[in-house]
Amino acid sequence: MQASAPANVPTVRHLFRQFWRLAKPFWTSEEKWKAYGLLAVVVGLNLGSVYMNVLFNSWYNTFYNTLQNYDPGGFKAAIVKFGWLALIWIIISVYRFYLQQVLEIKWRRWFAGHLSQRWLAHQGYYRLQLTDRHTDNPDQRIAEDTQAFVSTTLGLSLGLMNSLVTFFSFVTILWTLSGPLHFTLGGHEFNIPGYMVWVALIYALVGSVVTVLVGRPLVKLNFEQQRREADFRFGLVRVRENAESVALYHGEVGEQRTLRARIDAFIANYWTLVRRQKRLIWFTSFWGQLAIIFPMIVAAPRYFAKEIPLGGLMQINSAFGQVYGALDFVIGSFASLASWKAIIDRLVTFEDSLSKADALPVVRPAEAAEGLRIDGLNVRKPDGTPLFSGLQLELRAGDRLLVQGPSGSGKSTLLRTLAGIWPYSDGEMAYVMERGVLFLAQKPYLPLGTLREVLCYPAQPSSDDADLNALLVAVRLEHLVGRLDDVDNWSHILSLGEQQRIAFARALFIRPAVLMMDEASSALDEANEAILYQLVEDRLPDSIIVSVGHRSTLRTFHNHHLETLGDGGWQLA
């Protein structure tokens, strides 16, 4: 999109349009008035600080003239005036920082909340994987990029405003102070009005252009550094998450090799980065030192010619510094614009993927007074390959349906469709929803928190200890009795079979009208599996059960049987 833009102007306009797309929701939200108010105060304080610099600049003139004139009274008055100016300047600096941070925090809080809500709404977090597997790390977009977006936007825009106002104020001052420069060259007389302004402009331009040229590769190098360090971190996290498998394989040597390679990769980039920074510091420190003395040298002839007093010389020196600093920021910020654009691109891509996920059809089951009814249901893979064609099914309260068939034939996808999260389907489905529907997966989801919360999830945790402990005993987790309020990483502590038993206990606690189980007992031995199914049979006699499972022993606990035949075919028995 960017490459095809005919010139720079549409690209810049495009960038600002993208920026406004991200910024608009906050600046038109219910918090907008507070935000505009804060922004106005911050802008006011920034302008105030520029004005203070102008006052300091004229103070230099007064102060050094009192020195030159051996005027102790004037000196004392100048010191008192300095005290006042410094006090106001300190107050402005503190509140300029603080209120900008307040605005930044408010904006960031709103933006991160807005994006995470967009991500969670309509199950975007799930559907994103269906539409766009290339959207990397939504967590990083929501956590880091929102922060970078807000702080870079405020830092760049306020910094630019500050620098431009500083630049124009001090260029005017410098012009007034500097006076004309006369000289003769090759028999011609030259008269350059406001020559210090031209000197400052050329000095700042040369300095900034060289800085940008030498420092340009730094943006890319910094970006690459972050990417390589993230790769290394991800390598470490993978070992932590797969600790047991790695240990069982004794895979330390292999892991060390991978980690070593990743360390070498980010260190290699770091060397390039440091060398480039070193080159840049050679220049910036030379140019910065020269900037201290340079305006003095250029303005000195007029001082020695007694055209300006010492105060005038010092004021020119300080005005020169301000003009130089402001221009340096403006030119330097072109480099920051590149990283600002990168952040905007990432966030816009994320927003686009979310919109694409939102646009997927929503296929929700309807509510029925009783039972479960499926009429002409077609289920497909994302690429359109049929998994179920024209499925017809009717179950009454207390019915148990077992879905079986070859691996990859669409059994889990049928449950996803019934749960209302699979968009690639059409047809009619309706079931009783008064007590909700519960879905037990092969690998149960155990949230972080107390065992009580894990057991009752997603319902409100119950405070009936006796009931919950009895459930633990029923699913043969006696050793967990009495630990209801222990907080732990339960999905790491419990074996898969134990986690599946927790999930069964959850079903008995929630007592859903429809219970769907996708190989929910696959990690259990047949005896334990039978005990759990019998428990469901006894305690949830009116619930409709739809299970997916490979074991033939499961048939005993079901009175309907659905067989997948491939290519959308199915058979009900």
Ligand SMILES: Nc1ncnc2c1ncn2[C@@H]1O[C@H](COP(=O)(O)OP(=O)(O)OP(=O)(O)O)[C@@H](O)[C@H]1O
């Ligand atoms: N998110 C997805 N994106 C693309 N294809 C998918 C996705 N989820 C499932 N599929 C495909 O749909 C088909 C059916 O998958 P499903 O998980 O329903 O099979 P299954 O019958 O439950 O298999 P198993 O018995 O091995 O669990 C598979 O070919 C799978 O690759």
